[in-house]
Amino acid sequence: MERSEIQHRVQKVVSSVLKIDSKEIAPQSNFVFDLGADSMKSVELIAGFEEEFNIEMDEDRAREVQTVAGAVDFIATYVQ
Amino acid sequence: MSDPEDRAQARLEPIFAPRSVAVVGTTRIPGTVPFDIFQNILKDNFQGTIYPVSPKERSIAGVKAYKYVLDIPDPVDLAVIVFPSSVVNLAMEQCGKKGIKGAIIISAGFREVGPAGVRREEEIKRIAASYGISFIGPNCLGVINTDPSVHLNASFARRMPKEGNIGFMSQSGALCTAVLDYAHAKNIGFSKFISFGNKADVSDIDLMMYLKDDPATKVILVYLEELTDGTRFVRAARRIIRETGKPVLVLKSGRTREGASAAASHTGSLAASDEVVDAALHQAGVIRCQTVEELFNNAIALAYQPLPKGRRVAIVTNAGGPGVLTTDAAIQEKLELARFSESTRETFRKSLPVTANIMNPVDVIGDARADRYRVALGSALDDDNVDGALVILTPQSMTDIDLIAEEVCNVANRSPKPTYTSFMGETDVASGIDILQRRNIPHYILPESMCRAFARANDFLRERDRPEIPPVHFQDVHPAVAQKILSAAAAAGRAYLTQSDAMAVLGAYGLPVLPGRLASSPEDAAVAATQIGFPVAMKVESDDIVHKFDIKGVLLDIVSPEQAKEAYRTIVANAHAAQPRANIRGVFVQQMAGRGEEVILGLKRDEAFGPVLMFGLGGIFVEIFRDVSFRLAPVPANMVRDMMHEVRSYGMLTGARGRTPRDTGALEVCLQRLSQLAVECPQISELDINPLIVRNEGEGCSVADARIHV
Numbered sequence: 153m154e155r156s157e158i159q160h161r162v163q164k165v166v167s168s169v170l171k172i173d174s175k176e177i178a179p180q181s182n183f184v185f186d187l188g189a190d191s192m193k194s195v196e197l198i199a200g201f202e203e204e205f206n207i208e209m210d211e212d213r214a215r216e217v218q219t220v221a222g223a224v225d226f227i228a229t230y231v232q
Numbered sequence: 233m234s235d236p237e238d239r240a241q242a243r244l245e246p247i248f249a250p251r252s253v254a255v256v257g258t259t260r261i262p263g264t265v266p267f268d269i270f271q272n273i274l275k276d277n278f279q280g281t282i283y284p285v286s287p288k289e290r291s292i293a294g295v296k297a298y299k300y301v302l303d304i305p306d307p308v309d310l311a312v313i314v315f316p317s318s319v320v321n322l323a324m325e326q327c328g329k330k331g332i333k334g335a336i337i338i339s340a341g342f343r344e345v346g347p348a349g350v351r352r353e354e355e356i357k358r359i360a361a362s363y364g365i366s367f368i369g370p371n372c373l374g375v376i377n378t379d380p381s382v383h384l385n386a387s388f389a390r391r392m393p394k395e396g397n398i399g400f401m402s403q404s405g406a407l408c409t410a411v412l413d414y415a416h417a418k419n420i421g422f423s424k425f426i427s428f429g430n431k432a433d434v435s436d437i438d439l440m441m442y443l444k445d446d447p448a449t450k451v452i453l454v455y456l457e458e459l460t461d462g463t464r465f466v467r468a469a470r471r472i473i474r475e476t477g478k479p480v481l482v483l484k485s486g487r488t489r490e491g492a493s494a495a496a497s498h499t500g501s502l503a504a505s506d507e508v509v510d511a512a513l514h515q516a517g518v519i520r521c522q523t524v525e526e527l528f529n530n531a532i533a534l535a536y537q538p539l540p541k542g543r544r545v546a547i548v549t550n551a552g553g554p555g556v557l558t559t560d561a562a563i564q565e566k567l568e569l570a571r572f573s574e575s576t577r578e579t580f581r582k583s584l585p586v587t588a589n590i591m592n593p594v595d596v597i598g599d600a601r602a603d604r605y606r607v608a609l610g611s612a613l614d615d616d617n618v619d620g621a622l623v624i625l626t627p628q629s630m631t632d633i634d635l636i637a638e639e640v641c642n643v644a645n646r647s648p649k650p651t652y653t654s655f656m657g658e659t660d661v662a663s664g665i666d667i668l669q670r671r672n673i674p675h676y677i678l679p680e681s682m683c684r685a686f687a688r689a690n691d692f693l694r695e696r697d698r699p700e701i702p703p704v705h706f707q708d709v710h711p712a713v714a715q716k717i718l719s720a721a722a723a724a725g726r727a728y729l730t731q732s733d734a735m736a737v738l739g740a741y742g743l744p745v746l747p748g749r750l751a752s753s754p755e756d757a758a759v760a761a762t763q764i765g766f767p768v769a770m771k772v773e774s775d776d777i778v779h780k781f782d783i784k785g786v787l788l789d790i791v792s793p794e795q796a797k798e799a800y801r802t803i804v805a806n807a808h809a810a811q812p813r814a815n816i817r818g819v820f821v822q823q824m825a826g827r828g829e830e831v832i833l834g835l836k837r838d839e840a841f842g843p844v845l846m847f848g849l850g851g852i853f854v855e856i857f858r859d860v861s862f863r864l865a866p867v868p869a870n871m872v873r874d875m876m877h878e879v880r881s882y883g884m885l886t887g888a889r890g891r892t893p894r895d896t897g898a899l900e901v902c903l904q905r906l907s908q909l910a911v912e913c914p915q916i917s918e919l920d921i922n923p924l925i926v927r928n929e930g931e932g933c934s935v936a937d938a939r940i941h942v
């Protein structure tokens with residue numbers, strides 16, 4: 153899968169879970185600091201990524217991911 | 233160069249008296265810390281401007297929110313950061329760019345969670361330092377300032393306390409909430425209320441120094457779980473007490489944690505970390521409390537009433553039994569029952585019923601109303617022989633509790649002397665107690681607590697006003713001799729000095745050592761003993777043997793060369809039998825010390841407090857009796873004698889029960905010399921002089937045995 157596709161689909165999930173416009177989601181956006189994700193939403197994001205990409209992620213490592221670009225990189229290790 | 237502690241006021245002003253506050257990371261969800269803190273600032277009538285900062289929300293509780301702190305158009309004095317720990321660094325960076333100089337980091341997840349948290353904490357410290365931001369926390373409840381011109385509740389406590397003159401600071405946020413609730417029930421007010429959490433930047437000492445110069449704070453209360461820089465803490469407390477007269481009260485947890493090293497020396501085993509903390513705080517004039525209740529029992533006495541200039545109390549009661557109980561408690565606390573003047577007794581005779589007791593306690597009888605309390609209390613306080621009054625009330629059917637409470641307050645507040653009260657009971661006296669508390673008259677559930685608080689208040693006054701005389705500095709010492717020996721031991725990788733070296737180090741500082749040397753064979757022992765002069769004592773020399781007596785490694789009163797040879801063989805055999813693996817260097821042959829009382833002098837270098845001196849009645853049972861006292865070195869000259877007197881069995885040295893008084897003057901000089909040695913020889917980690925033989929008055933002391941651990 154191309155990285156650009158991963159990025160697009162990640163942004164889609166983030167927009168849906170956090171209920172914010174995709175235009176406000178930049179690669180360097182921090183989930184907590186810039187996008188306002190709390191601990192509950194973080195869990196929903198992980199579940200959303202798993203469903204979107206049909207993968208099962210290491211939850212502990214997934215929780216350490218802080219930014220959108222970081223999420224793209226992390227998911228890429230599963231789908232590429 | 234000014235002491236950094238002197239800059240506390242300037243550094244902390246943005247935190248305690250901000251004109252504007254940004255709550256960074258707040259949310260809309262009630263019942264969460266980020267929301268509740270914002271709500272507290274808002275509802276508790278903060279006098280400045282408040283800016284919520286939230287990545288998602290456009291407003292919080294009807295107040296316009298900003299996505300980033302950098303979006304706020306106006307200057308901001310204080311940032312209260314409530315983001316999760318993972319992004320506090322980002323928040324701090326923005327606060328720095330914004331020019332914010334004060335922050336409170338509420339977020340947990342730092343040093344207290346382990347290595348990852350430590351790294352996060354170091355990073356925010358670095359960011360804060362680069363921008364000149366002072367911050368409290370992280371991992372704290374927040375800060376409250378009740379000053380009406382600020383009225384800031386930047387915390388997630390349930391309530392804002394009432395304004396008062398007690399400054400409270402705590403390392404535990406949870407304890408803060410309990411204390412606030414307790415204080416609310418007792419109508420206790422605070423000037424500042426501070427939870428300081430991990431103290432990653434602003435320390436407990438910085439906060440104490442801030443409260444030192446805070447005009448709204450009269451008494452400083454501190455709850456601590458650890459004392460990392462004990463020496464600085466003690467110095468700061470001493471400065472506060474000396475320069476402002478403000479009492480400092482400390483409740484420190486962790487009393488039962490073992491901190492002693494049992495193997496190295498008697499002193500090491502006796503100077504467990506909490507005994508050292510006790511000694512250090514006492515030496516600084518700090519009032520150490522055992523419980524939260526005791527903390528506030530003392531605080532209200534010190535905050536609300538004048539300090540009692542003496543220990544003569546007048547007890548005013550409407551019941552005989554409680555009067556007797558109070559008398560017992562007063563005597564227990566070493567208070568005195570004042571002897572009323574004839575004119576005071578005459579006033580009582582004229583104004584009180586014939587059945588009233590006009591001696592002390594003044595019993596105004598069970599049917600007393602407010603007028604009798606007014607006369608009794610007023611006359612007692614006016615009596616020159618009285619330093620303070622203790623008022624007891626029991627709720628009889630005719631007792632007008634509220635009126636009596638008001639009258640007690642009226643009379644007490646007109647007097648320059650302190651009045652404390654104990655309205656005994658709970659339900660019927662509740663409204664009266666409320667009146668006393670609201671009008672700042674200290675009230676205690678039990679007479680015992682009342683008497684204890686009175687005694688502590690007078691203790692504090694005496695401690696505060698005691699002049700501090702610098703430690704004696706002896707000129708007739710040879711530090712270079714000691715340093716040479718200690719350096720040689722370090723170079724050789726030795727953990728202990730030999731007896732000869734230990735005696736030489738002590739001798740270099742003028743301590744009265746006895747002639748002696750190490751013998752390496754029975755024949756050498758005989759020669760040594762002859763040279764020194766009989767009688768001699770002989771002791772096994774080994775780094776591995778601490779308790780020489782226990783293993784029969786000491787023989788005394790050797791009077792001939794043949795005995796010396798035999799003693800050598802016996803001592804070595806006993807040592808081998810008891811500790812086959814011990815490395816035995818030989819046997820130390822020493823002049824006998826002569827008769828006298830055995831005391832122990834010790835030194836231990838404490839991690840938090842530096843060199844600590846110990847004194848006690850010595851001998852082999854010192855660790856069983858534990859009758860010892862401690863002081864931090866250098867010991868002020870007028871504290872050495874206190875150290876000696878503190879030991880319960882000290883009377884054995886001063887001629888109790890017909891014993892000849894010992895040379896306590898010489899003993900005092902030994903302690904002063906040891907204090908100087910402790911400061912000038914930082915290589916020494918532990919030292920025992922056990923025993924120091926104190927002979928009769930005028931005959932001096934001798935070091936009979938010493939052990940120095942480097």
